[in-house]
Amino acid sequence: MDKSKWIAVAVCLLLTAAAYIGSTGLFYTQFRPIRNYDLVAFAGSWIGLIYMMIRDAKKKD
Numbered sequence: 001m002d003k004s005k006w007i008a009v010a011v012c013l014l015l016t017a018a019a020y021i022g023s024t025g026l027f028y029t030q031f032r033p034i035r036n037y038d039l040v041a042f043a044g045s046w047i048g049l050i051y052m053m054i055r056d057a058k059k060k061d
Helices: 003-024 036-059
Strands: none
Touching: 003 036
């Protein structure tokens, strides 16, 4: 993986953490359980990132 892909993974990790904290109220208010809608959004974004990385890897071959 090149530098740009590592940056994409790091940004996706940061956005996932921020969305999780915002959705659950972790660290700043009473904790709320995570909703199924949020879990689907997290899974969708990570699956999309993995798909893009695999697709780009196959293009270079």
